Amino acid sequence: MKKKKIISFVIVILVISVLTVLLQKLLMPKYMTQIVEGALTKEYYYEKNKDHDVIFIGDCEVYENFSPITLWEEYGITSYIRGGAQQLVWHSYYLLEDTLKYEKPDVVVFSVLAMMYNEPQREAYNRMNIDGMPLSLTKLRMAKASMMPEEDLITYAFPLLRFHSRWKELSGEDFRYWFKRDQISHNGYLMRVDVKPVGRLPSPRLLDDYMFGDKAYEYLDKITELCKKNGIELVLIKAPSLYPHWYEEWDQQMVDYAEKNGLLYINMLDDLDEIGLDFEKDTYDAGLHLNLSGAEKASKYFGRILQSRFNIPDKRNDEKLKAIWQEKADYYYKMEQEQYEELEKYGYLLKFNMKRNEENNIKP
């Protein structure tokens, strides 16, 4: 009788657990349309071949501005961009810590724009950067470092506690992607082929304090230390986005930091001509981010530096890698083609313009 009760109890617990997991999967945002950046963190864990020469960490200035496919095709460099929307320095540190559980790259590239933030900014960004990680101590530490005052740590361990109220907002996307996801990036690169030329940019605003904050420096130090401990070369990079304004005072701090720590710091804004960027056609949002043609130019420029400075071997003759990257390239060019077709047919990219789709009664 007692045995029967125990079995019954175990079955009840199992059923409840399964239902809870299913419910959580249904209720969590899927990030498959419009805000696809939210899917980037999770997508890395689906990657079969986690063995890259270069790992990028940072905000939109990495996942919009560099193309791993170009780095492979031009230099035989394997890379992955572990980027996230408004990924702050502490997000980047813990994402790197987590990445190093799976692989050890030769080079880590950190986008320094995030240094301008010294405090967590918004729960939505925390969710996009953290929720996609598998549960671990690293994830919980990351959440603890990132949380806004009103957030609870337990909701990062059990996201259902945070998203249970989404049942009112469930849409077709939630059911369609309940158990599977589309691949939205190309090794972390978010492709956009549309064009919006740069016009007049806002003048740089006055800042109360041009010094980066203590917390930003604390986590940059941690990234530097983590890379040194693992024998990884760290490169600090300011991507060639024209806005937000990159102040001279900020630039000098990164120059000084790199010098003090023996790191390479590249401000790509200094080399726009050499990169060959034409902001009449290489940006999709008037200078904030590069489009595909811009990202490919930036990658060709940066790949040359990576190869010459760090002697990263050209692996294009490795048959196994060749096959893996061919498959990736096929998907890349297929998406490029599809985006151009969408532009021609609708005048904009469906996935990034859900409001316009609604207005035009289009279901992507």
Added chain:
Amino acid sequence: MKMRILAILMLVAIIFAGCGNEAGKNDPSPTPSTPATSEPTPTPVAEAKSKYYFEYNGVKIYMDDEAKPILEKLGEPPFGSFESPSCAFQGVDRTYYYNGFELYTYTEGDDETEYFFTVKFMSDAVSTPEGVSIGDKAEKVIEKYGENYTETSGQYVYTDQNSKMSFKIQSGEVAAIELSLIINE
């Protein structure tokens, strides 16, 4: 049977444990509406009107005022505008270019209502209501605004309520003027 009911009740209790906190007011699931802005998203620290404002063609602009009615009074910005949606659409900052000044507005999340957060003076074609323009001597700032300022990064900063008026001083002259919303980071 009792055990099953207890287990279900526990599950329900766990799921709804997060309901009572304030986070529920802040939708964590991003909705269309952010590029990286050059400063954190403004959060006003006070609601009373500040003594610092900007006036152009008889139209007064206070920080955190709703922008739409004021922009309508000012008319079409002669030099256009700039829009910077944040990463993953968590709000939009806009800049409107007028003759001698730029107006900056922000929106929050899904709400498309724009609010002012900065007026940047671009030339001596405009001046503060107290009569200070770019190119004036630093002494004039003190004469008009008094000595109750803080000096930071080469700027004289005067604060009142939710606003601050900043004068960047270079070689003894006013090189830049900004009226902006005081934000909590």
